Amino acid sequence: MxxxxxxxxxxxxxxxxxxxxxxxxxxxxxxxxxxxxxxxxxxxxxxxxxxxxxxxxxxxxxxxxxxxxxxxxxxxxxxPLELRMPDPVISHEGGIDPEQEALLADSVGLAxxxxxxxxxxxxxxxxxxxxxxxxxxxxxxxxxxxxxxxxxxxxxxxxxxxxxxAPVPDPDLTRQRVAVDAFFAAARDGDFDALVSVLDPDVVLRSDGGVGHSLSVVLHSARTVASQAVTFGKLSPFARPALINGTAGAAVVDTHGMRISVMAFSVVDGKIVAIDVLSDPDRLRALDLSALDR
Known part of the structure; x- marks a missing residue:
């Protein structure tokens, strides 16, 4: 050599x-x-x-x-920099490929x-x-x-x-998915009480819609986040299960293929303690979602 x-x-x-x-x-x-x-x-x-x-x-x-x-x-x-979501690593719910697994060791979630x-x-x-x-x-x-x-x-x-x-999420992906599925089901049905029940009382929702966008917000408390989820509940049927940085999450893509958001959830003891949302259209267009088509 x-x-x-x-x-x-x-x-x-x-x-x-x-x-x-x-x-x-x-x-x-x-x-x-x-x-x-x-x-x-x-x-x-x-x-x-x-x-x-x-x-x-x-x-x-x-x-x-x-x-x-x-x-x-x-x-x-x-x-001062507005909230900017880090680049998400998106994987099929069935598992993470070896290269992504090495990148995400030590539970490097978006939160x-x-x-x-x-x-x-x-x-x-x-x-x-x-x-x-x-x-x-x-x-x-x-x-x-x-x-x-x-x-x-x-x-x-x-x-x-x-x-x-940034509390450490539950290691059990199945338990994470139960909480996330319950969140989307309640949002779809407009069930405010069910949403509150799956959220930690001190849950934080961070959303990056792009510089100056109205969707770039940080919300606190279960009732506030539940109200927001009910407002956008009509989008819940378009949520495609995915692993976002190794934890249960979703990519929201409508029937026309328009990318609406990528959502990462932090679940601790069966409750959602954080939701991190990327909805910046320019950054969403640049994401590789091919893993979800497997």
Whole structure:
């Protein structure tokens, strides 16, 4: 094997992990691919012959690339960012393909990615690299120009935010689906009380309809979310069951093939605690829904 081929081989062994890092850092599939490509370019022009832990080295390089991308995002913002749903990973309800499974390890639901997007770039990097990929604080600290102790504090603060706002869903997909099916059935029938009964009292609904769109809202409480669901109940028959980032959800597509929304549900103890909705027409058109046709 020549030197060039060997470099490619060594990098490809770690590509899946690096893409998973970048997706958690950026919440965008296309930007994650860009970050992996930039990591490859840096690897290709660096002598790593004396690197003992290549996986760790590449992970920190990818982390630095993503950190720069996040900071660039912030510098381009002239106004506070409205709610923007991360890119959903859509799978057939029958199962997730191996590539998606690697991308979604550690229950990376949309609710978690929404919370990660609310963190500062340094907090996000510290939490993702340490808590999700076991990178030691000593290796993370130089990336954000902080001490290991301060980096530990950043990760701890981020962890508290995640635990408070993105509870871990029930691991039983069947139990998740029961709650989601009950939600759509009640919405279709206009049964307000049935909707309230399947929702956690403190449920939050986050909807991204696009910049400046009236559907870009955040709603709180079971009664408020139930009222919204009744209003849009006529769309319930068009809900096609799907796995959204590995949890029970739906793609709402009408009889003419118009994509109306993608909905991800977080179900804990049989109750829906969060609903994350992408209804931005431009982003919906770009989604790959072919997995639902299997």
């Amino acid at each position: 020549d030197e060039s081929a060997e470099l490619i081989f060594r990098f490809e062994e770690h590509r899946t992990r690096l893409r998973a890092v970048a997706y958690r850092m950026l919440g965008s599939l296309s930007e994650a691919d860009d970050a992996v490509q930039e990591t490859w370019l840096r690897f290709n022009r660096t002598d790593t012959s004396d690197v003992e832990n290549l996986a760790g080295w590449l992970t920190t390089v990818a982390g630095r690339v993503c950190l720069n991308m996040l900071r660039s995002r912030e510098s381009r913002r002239e106004e 978690l990615l929404v919370v990660l997007d609310s963190l500062s770039p340094a907090e996000r990097l510290a939490f993702v690299l340490h808590d999700m990929f076991a990178v030691p604080f000593d290796a993370i600290a130089p990336l954000i120009e902080r001490t290991p102790a301060t980096t530990r504090q950043l990760a701890s603060r981020a962890r508290r935010r995640v635990q408070g706002q």
